Amino acid sequence: MKFKQSKEKNRQVSLDVDLDDKDLEPYYKIGYKKLVKKITIPGFRKGKAPYHIIESQYGKETILSEALDNILSDKTSEAIKESSLESYMPPKIELKNFNPIKFTIILPLQPKIALGEINKIKLEKMKDPD
Structure with missing residues (x-):
């Protein structure tokens, strides 16, 4: 994973x-598990087709x-930790590009x-009012 940090206006930081x-290898298994539950392939029970x-x-x-939500969530938190930034929101x-995956975090x-x-x-x- 590569990222580039740049400052934006109004106290915002942009990470490309x-x-x-x-980086994406572990997410193919996650995407497969989500996708195989949704589809049926002739000759296999639902959810049992091989990868x-x-x-x-x-x-x-x-x-x-199918694993895009997991990818963006995991890699966003990883990039924020590596850049040592703290946010209150x-x-x-x-998402800029899907293949290869490129996205911007603001x-x-x-x-x-x-x-x-x-x-x-x-x-x-x-003075005491007494």
């Missing part, structure tokens, strides 16, 4: 993430698209608050 095939048959009939892209994710940062000098504030001591 590029995933290669080795290579599903891949030959539907293609790797279809299998991967969930990030916005924009992460709002906490606003900076500048406090005035407390020592310059004069207060009068309250």
Whole structure:
């Protein structure tokens, strides 16, 4: 996984993430498990067709698209951890390309608050009303 960090306006950071095939390998199994439950293939019970048959009939892209939510969720949190950023809101994710997977994470940062000098504030001591 490669990512590039750039600053946006209004206290936002943009992370452009590029995933290669080795990053996606574990997600083919997840996508297969989701897809095999939805489809029926003649000669196999529903949910029991082997991976290579599903891949030959539907293609790797279809299998991967079933796992896209998992991919974006996992890789987003991984990129945020690696960049050492802290956000106070969930990030916005924009999918740029599917094959190979490229997406952008827009992460709002906490606003900076500048406090005035407390020592310059004069207060009068309250008198007891007794």
